[in-house]
Amino acid sequence: MTDWIAAFFLISGSLFMLVAAIGVIKLQDVYMRMHAITKAASLGAILMLAAVSLLYVEWIVWIEAVMVILFVIITAPIASHMIAKAAHKTNMPKGEGYVMDELEGVDNETLEEK
């Protein structure tokens, strides 16, 4: 039974990562690709780590898996947020079909102060 659940986690996690990789090729600009990576790819990593902690019932494995999961959950949005901010500040080209851009022309200096 455990094997089946772990296999399900492994396959769904790797499929999420595959979808993220397809998105990296298919989506049109940096921000959209970042959507794909922060969500789908980190969920894939979390699912695969869950599979490992199901298969090996040892406390050291659990601690390390939980550590990696927490770290991915906390840092993936922050990293994408910083890269999106830097990309927008350096005027990277946006894709087509943008409805509005309210950040255009606003100069926030928050990244430099810290």
Added chain:
Amino acid sequence: MELQLSPVLTFAVYFSFFSLTISLFMGLYRLLIGPTLPDRIVVMDLVASLSIGLIVLYIIATGQTVFLNVAVAIALLVFMGNVAFAKYLIRRIKK
């Protein structure tokens, strides 16, 4: 490679290896053609997640749970790398 696992898990491990390898090649493609620098940095994030997945698969295939330490190190380092790249991008445009 002969795996000492149940058939379901063996299939899952092979399937995941296959799809992760394809994803790596897709990331490589974007890394090569990516028009701007942020595109390439984004690929770094993807490859980090992929290598965490590959480490997990390797652990399941061989039973060596020691390699989870590598996953911890990768998760830590990639965040630092992203922040450093973001700062570098902004500083480069200032000059």
Added chain:
Amino acid sequence: MMKFLVRVFRAILFIPYYLKELVLSSLFIAYDIITPKDHMKPGIVEVPVDLKSDTAIIAFANLISMTPGSLTMDMSPDKKKIYIHAMYLHDKQEFIDKMKNELENKIRQIFD
């Protein structure tokens, strides 16, 4: 002390909600990537924030990045406005209302 315990309890309840949002948004974006026809209307929206502590703001930004179709991009220096990249921006006011009512209230209960 009691207040602290209530907060910890709410933070524990927050984790399943966060994971649910993560799974939902991954499914959304997976659907959007796999189907050939794309129905995206991207845009960058300015949303006012009135959270006090820094922890609450960070949690809010992380939660925004994990909800379907939105990604935090920037924050004004006085911490009053947050800029969000949205993927399906059909109605601006509706989007802002969703952010304010659902997510910010959730965060305020826990961290502020």
